[in-house]
Amino acid sequence: MECYSRTSVSGKLAAVIKANEFSHPPKIPQSFLRWYCKPDLLEDIEGDIEEDYNKRIQNKGIRSAKFYYWLDVIRFFRPFAVRNFFKTQTNNTMFRVNTKIAFRNIGKDKLYSFINITGLAIGIAACLIIFHYVRFQKSFDKFHTNAESIYRVNTAYYENGELSEIGMYCGHALGSSLGRDFPEIKSFTRVHPFYKGALMTIKNESEQPFQSFEDNVLVVENNFLDVFSFKLIIGDRSQALKGPDNILLTTSSAIKYFGTADASILGKVINLNGGWANRDFKVSGILEDTPENSHLDFDFLLPIEPLIKEKYTRESAGWGWTNFFVYVLLNENSSVSEFQAKIENMMHEYRANDYGDHQQAKLQLQPIADIHLHSNISDGDGEFGKTGNVNSIYFLSLIAVLILVIAWINFINLSTAKANERGIEVGIKKAIGAQRVQLIFQFLTESFWVNTLALLLAIALTNLLVPVMGRLVGINLSADLFAYDTLIILGTLWSVGPILAGAYPALIMSSFSPSKVLKGSKYSGKTKGALFLRKGLVVFQFAISTFLIAGTYAVYKQLNYMRNSDLGMASEQVLTIAGPRVSISLKAFEAFKNEVNNISGVTHFASSSTLPGKGFSFGTSARPLGSLENTGKRVDISWVDSGFTETYDIEILAGRDFSEAIRGTENGILVNESLIETFNLGSIQEAIGKRIISNEDTLSIRGVMKNHNWQTLHSSYNSTILLYAYARSENFSVRFDMADIPTTISKIQDIYTTSFPGNLFSYRFLDDIFNEQYEEDRQFGQIFNAFAAFAIVAACLGLFGLASFTISQRAKEVGIRKVLGASSKSITMLFSRNYILLILVSNIIAVPLTYFGVSLWLDNYAFTINIGPELFLLPILLLLFIAGTTISYQTIKASRSNPVDNLRYE
């Protein structure tokens, strides 16, 4: 299994170590040499080249030696040295002759060959590019040696027998209990994300201390590296996490802090300040950067031991602090389903009191390879790390196949269109005794070579475009054409493609009767079957194109809608600032708040536990006072201070906001309209003063807010409760009027750095926070867009070929019409009409298909655009325009032709 590595620092190190002994020459040229070279020459030549190679390493260094090795191998590629690839037991004379004929034909009509080969190449390349992306998405977490036996333990919560949510967080005691009680488990490893990050400092004797804020810190079990196969470049794998003060860095963090990633930084001290820790750690090893296809993404690893031993010392802490993920490595021979059945009710054995009669918690095992694409985590902020969408993978694969089919259809259409020109050749061959089978082989050989050329071009295109695709979706992707699965696909395309695409034209062309074609009658392709097939193929192509264009348009409109829709609160000119994370004091906060409020241009200031666009602080079950205990429904809760609703301009429909809240006493809660509806509390006026029970607290409703999109438009209005806090340190929000924004921000920054020394000032605008969450949708749209373009280009090439075919068929008809007085315009119309009709028919097929596809996609969103007629009209008009332009060259040429040229042979 391959890793998608982020840096190649380790590669350089390895090179230096290797250079001392006889080095193994580069693999790719070596296997190329072995492939082409005559067996009886190979051994000497390989030896000679390698001898030179080793000498060059000593004289000029490894880089130049490698370069010359490549050069030597390539320069040796000469006719006398190349073995005979076609030499088999069977006679291949005809293949050679056919090959020669094929290449002459390819060279004869260069435009036609260009269209044919490019069309096919585009199709194959699209297919290969999508394949690379799909493979990357599917490769997640498979690089671990034990990938198939590692599972994450998730907890599924049921209310009244109904699944309410699935979470991945649990207490650390779950891990140790599992490990103790079940022999099926080979080892377990617990992971604790370092919430809110930490400030890392290194102290140099001479220079200024270097500081930076780190979010990607994981606290892990000391066997973490035994279970997972993250590469440790420097350090002792078995001991690296065993000391309580050990810290592991990835290569890029090592370079960031120490400027180097070699053994010299082992034992150096890093101070970590944030959350539960303010202590010194010693560097005990350097890891390779986490591969991009890993769901666990980190820059630092800390041992979990001190956390559990020193922090979570209360008796209930083992189960009560649900801040851990537990991964288990199962023994190879144990059955997963049996084991899951055994542990399913474990939470109730250990924590019977945590759950009411109507509640249930079941443990589930999730294979780590499923986490990326099949994440089912629904609580809190969802999955840890970025997830992929398995549906979009299927969808892209479908598009890949469709584009390939379009390309093959083109080939079929263009080849049959050319059939006429081959008529005489076929006739003469048949007259002098060629059998039909031989002709079929001839045309299949041609198809084989066109496909082979297209495949080569496609490989070049893939190499070029896969990194572009990677950039589009924000990953580091490069074409890997030698991976065994790529080779399988290439091999299949190479062997099956020519037959699939070449069979029909070969059958048609080999069927010509010699007496007819030699007499001069042309192949009309007007038998019912052939006509229907060709038209059917065109209809099919354009149905797919309409579908893709309409899809692109729908994605574009939905994205636009989401970006511009009214969130029910102020989203512009709201600046959000990450609160201080170390040395927090209320006094500093108050000073900061006052000073910021005094900046001219700043109109509002608020602090809150979380921010719109970033999810809620937590979700829990709540019910109205007086209702039965098992009627609880999910509500989402965040803490805000008194300035919050005003800062965000959230409308209060009834009651009052927190502006006159009194510190430390019962202040009540703000709820949204949706909550009133969910709990059936009557009108918004009636709801004021009613009480809600949540987590054994009774909260009275103080005010009702208008519904607003706290989350992105993917989710609908949740039942929301805002709790009052005098001040929160997590997030600050500032709203300003049209004042000079950069100056205001720099003023705020100055105040921030003086009020909260040691903290880094980082800010974002609220609309950016929202837009970032639409990033994945935007990428999907772009991919869709790109491949729709692929499909349209391919379809138009096909249409162009078909139009040129039909028009050449009817050249005499055009001549006669013109002689009888038809105008150029009417002839252009005559031909265009046919194609317009075909495109309209294809739209009839495409519209329901598109409607279905688009509504399926829109199901991902709670707030969507309406699927209206313009969604279809625009793509259809666009396609008609493109198609019209494509055929216009041919139709206009036909209409302007001189009748004499067409008719003089009669």
Added chain:
Amino acid sequence: MKGTHLGEFQEVALLTILVLGDDAYGVSIKKEINKNIKRSISRGALHTALTRLEEKGFLKSRQGEANEERGGRPKRYYEVTNKGKEALHEAREMRDNLWDRIPSIRLELQYA
């Protein structure tokens, strides 16, 4: 004459092999030629010539010992056969003959 004719480069290769004696194999031949005729020849060109010469029977080759430097692959040593030596003599004679027949005055460099 076709079949026994010696090309200029082939002649150089044969002579070089004779110069090298027991140590004539791919790398050393190439090095020696590069050194003596001050022309960078490629491995491919050399082996084309060696293959032709072997086909004509002017050369014979045997496998030598394996060598770590070559990744454990044996060297192939070349040796000029009697037929090869005859061809060399013949080529030289022909050339000498022509040289002898040129009046020395015509050989002097002139301002043309």
